[in-house]
Amino acid sequence: MLPQKTVKSFQAQNRTLQGSNSHQTKLSAWKIKQDLSNSKSILKHGQNNLVEDCGHDDNQAGDALQIAVGYFEKGPIKTSWSENKTLERHLKTVENVAWKNGLAPEEIDILLNVALSGKFGNAVNTRILKCMIPATLVSEDSVVKAVSWLCVGKCSGSTKVLFYRWLIAMFDFIDHKEQINLLYGFFFASLQDDALCPYVCHLLYLLTKKENVKPFRVRKLLDLQAKMGMQPHLQALLLLYKSFAPTLISVSLPVRKKIYFKNSENLWKTALFAARQRNQGLSPEPLKLMLGPAKVRPLKRKWNSQSIIPLLNSSNYTKECGKKMSLSDCLNSNGSFPPEQLQNFPQLLQNIHCLELPSQMGSVLSNSLLLHYINCVKDELVLLRLYYWLSQTLQEECIWYKMNNYEHGKEFSNFLDSIIRAECFLQEGFYSCEAFLYKCLPLWDGFCCQSQFLQLVSWIPFSNFSEVKPLLFDHLAQLFFTSTIYFKCSVLQSLKELLQNWLLWLSMDVHRKPVIRSPLETTLGESMNSVSKLIHYVGWLSTAAVRLESNSTFLLHFILDFYEKVCDIHINYDLPLVILFPPGIFFPALLSLDASILNQLCYIMHRYRQNLTAAKKNELLQKAKSEFNFSNKIYQEFNYYLTAMVGCLWTSRPFEKGMHIDPKILEKAGVAEYKDSLNLVHHPSLFSYAVFFLLQESPEERTINMSSIRGKKWNWYLDYLFSEGLQGLKLFIRSSIHRSSVP
């Protein structure tokens, strides 16, 4: 019954404040007045600081504002034409100041009362509500008072809607929320109103704590859903309830839905942004005064230089207002440990059982200790809250949705950076980022925030490739083929990281039953299928890119980097998958003019050999046919590549199978002796090594005979090549060639 009591007393306060005839006893009125004047002086102080910052010009505006607020407080005297004019003038004053600097908490307090008490017409109320922009914070009391006016029934439906929207938009600016949480029942009852329902849902979503979830509320919500159909806002709230109390709700709800709520912040967007900046830019003094406790807020400046990520602030940490509490006090009295007091890792370990999460999940992104915590809690809700915050914020901050504000780009890319850091830290991708990519990648130009976007791509959670392809990879391919070679290389790089992340997740998942959070409850076979599709996709991209960029060495490097990962899947990740590169990659690499490419190719062939031998051994050991036996096709393909390589580099019999050129044509072209032109000595990428080798031996020689490298000299030449750093070649020759066959 506490909420109603507070409501009443606040209405009493109202009356005294308005100076109308009070029916209260003098004593209580006096008490309240004193309270108010106390808080006023504190608030004034804060406001003065602000005004001083803004300079002389604003001082005058401040005076005008005081007069205007006073005017509204008194209420309309009579409705004459001249009165309308003054009203208009005062409204203008308030609007100007509000949009420029924001309003002090006490002004908001008064004006909210005015707007919701219905003293003026609907139009005026709307205008007042629309300019309720806080300079720094909104005091909780004002909100409670305002809510109390909703019960009186003096304001129209549209004003109510606007008020709820305002409340949602300003939620972060309310200094503390315990009293508001006490009104939970009242808000919940307002769900009945069809017009209010979406907004009330949103508010409840922000407000709900575990103890608010009660069976009767769940029943009511389910009834509502049955009546109104699957409304996204109801679903969101139900989902939240379900995550708090999974036993109470048995209906299945879609987990991966993008945006549940209508955006309430639109009206105040720019103002909110400015207010956030003000709050961060200001010296902490006025903030501290308003918040009460004499604690310095731990500003994690390291990651937190941008304003998009909110500051750390627990939901009920101002409970111990006014008292200075030691750590142990805090533990004993409260039972929960506020996150902003968390300073180091030992503290986290000591309090991990009673750590309270911040009121705004976004703030964990900038706090590595809390990320540790998130990493080890098994609470679905934590991630759900984080995802919800992320998808909202990403949507709002994304640059190409804010065309008029392009300077904002730096801030956005910083924000993405800290998301990526958090993803790296947790070693898992966020679904909200994935959904964001699906939505905005088609509009991406491939240039702005390039590295951030590509890194986000590499953190896409493991999913069915065929499903993701039309949403994401098709658009990526379009960008890939029309952009520069550098972009192509970056894409290949991030796809390599994506593959690595997927493989890591899978190799972890193979050994334990997939948890609920794991994206797909698939069999290993389906997962392997998805991975192999990704690899084929990259193969397709690379083959086309090699052609588009006319065999660029630079590009080949990135492609072979990718295949270095691919060739070792079986051994490194213990997954039953070996996929070879397409011929469109193999042959350009084999005939490349760059020795390092050839070296890399040799290394990859060597690793393929190791993986395939290991796979064969496994098969022989297991005897029983498992579903993951490699088909003979892969071995044949590998042998084909191997023969081609040995034929070119070693035995000087290149392409004996599958290629026939009329000797007459070769004679005409002057390359009748073509057979040894691709061996280790004459290969275009190794030719210079051979020349240097010969010159080392006999520096005086004017003409050198390349074909003199044979027999023992061939072995010396090999040692020379190995000493020059061609380790891949060394491994390849050791594993694939029996040295007896030295030509």
Place this chain on the structure above:
Amino acid sequence: MSVLRPLDKLPVLNTATILLVGTEDALVQQLADSMLKEDCASELRVHLTRSLPLPSNVNRPRIDLIVFVINLHSKYSLQNVERSLHHVDASFFLGKVCFLTTGAGRESHCSIHRNTVAMLAHTYRSPLLFCDLEVEEFRATMARRLVRMLQICAGHVPGVSALNLLSLLKSSESPSPEDP
């Protein structure tokens, strides 16, 4: 000559010509300027027009790529493009046409849905690009991509043809590499 054909003229040596069709004069002009700033081995020619057909009495080089610019904020620009498309010979759609959509970022201003344009591009089997031309950085990137496409369409990149590029860009229909 009411219908534009890709191969009714001989190519000029080392010259690539692009035709930008769109009602957004200022934006298209700026796009053309950014394209000309790109350094490129071939000699670039950019022709602008509000709509097709082109006047027949002017001597102009062979056109290697037509870009239809559609502004999602204006229904007129879409209608204009749809009308102009009738004056393009079918063989142009073998890789020498693309659609460029601007204004998709500000969804609240859109009077045409993105899917409408996607359908149009799909009907004509041509790639669809998105770019907000009002922002200079985005425009410059798009100009670079268009120049790259133009070079391929003009046959200045060895081993790749316009049709080839088209098949790559329509990647959703790309054959699965698993098939033999």
